[in-house]
Amino acid sequence: MKAILAVLTASVLLAQPAFAIPQTVGTGFVGATGMSFEQYATSAEPWTPGAELKGPWLRRGAQPAKADTVIMSDLGVDATVFGIPAAQVSVERRDGVVLRFTVRFDESKLKNGKARRVALLDQVVTNVTALAGEPKSVSPSGEKTFRCEASLIVVRKSDTKGVFVEFTPAR
Numbered sequence: 001m002k003a004i005l006a007v008l009t010a011s012v013l014l015a016q017p018a019f020a021i022p023q024t025v026g027t028g029f030v031g032a033t034g035m036s037f038e039q040y041a042t043s044a045e046p047w048t049p050g051a052e053l054k055g056p057w058l059r060r061g062a063q064p065a066k067a068d069t070v071i072m073s074d075l076g077v078d079a080t081v082f083g084i085p086a087a088q089v090s091v092e093r094r095d096g097v098v099l100r101f102t103v104r105f106d107e108s109k110l111k112n113g114k115a116r117r118v119a120l121l122d123q124v125v126t127n128v129t130a131l132a133g134e135p136k137s138v139s140p141s142g143e144k145t146f147r148c149e150a151s152l153i154v155v156r157k158s159d160t161k162g163v164f165v166e167f168t169p170a171r
Contacts, residue, residue: 001061006039010098010169014036015051018156019123026120027077027078028077028078028079028080029075029077029078029079029080029089030063030080031077031169032055032056032077033055035054036080036081037075037079037080037081037086037089037103038081038082038131038148040055040165041055041101041149042132042149042151042167043132043149043150044149044150046098046101047097047098047150047151047169049096049097050097051096051098053073053091053093053098055075055076056075056076056077057073057074057076057091058070058073058074058075058076059071059073060072060073060074066109068094068095069094070092070093070094070099071076071092071093071094072092073090073091073093074088074089074090074091075088075089075090075091079103081105081165082124082127082128082165083101083108083127083132084105084120084123084124084127085105086103086104086105087104087162088102088103088104089101089102089103089104089105089110090102090103098169099168100149100166100167100168101166101167102164102165102166102167103164103165103166103167104158104162104163104164105120105124105162105163105164105165106160106161106162107120107144107161107162108161118133120127120161120162121155121163122155124155124163125144125155125164128144128146128153128165129146131148132146132147133148134137134146134149141156142156142157143155143156144156147170149170150169150170151167151168151169151170152167152168152169152170153164153166153167154166154168158161
């Protein structure tokens, strides 16, 4: 009986670490950083002067590295933002300070390519509302501004078949 208990105890102790092994591997921004993009963009971390950006970012073109120059970069991996695949995620920085993140959603990135632009806008607004609550303001053009943690989130439709979401620091 003692031998059986010893074997069972040993097997439980040896098997325990196996439960800590992740069963799925994240991809895109979540896989690179361990958090969703909206969690990162609404936290205080990216808005801190001199903070390193999480994830791989690719600088656009041959922009000079002069002081007071706005540097544009695009996220180098796919990102799902507010539960919707983003067509593009960009950042603007000046002197090591993030000015804004911009996320562009496009119907072409959705699995159902027959979705209408209004439906995409409604889906984005619904998902942002689930995270941030009701909008703090709505402009005459339909732009909705939300506040979530350390960020303001502005949602607006684009001229093409898409939607833009802009994160800026809430000061």
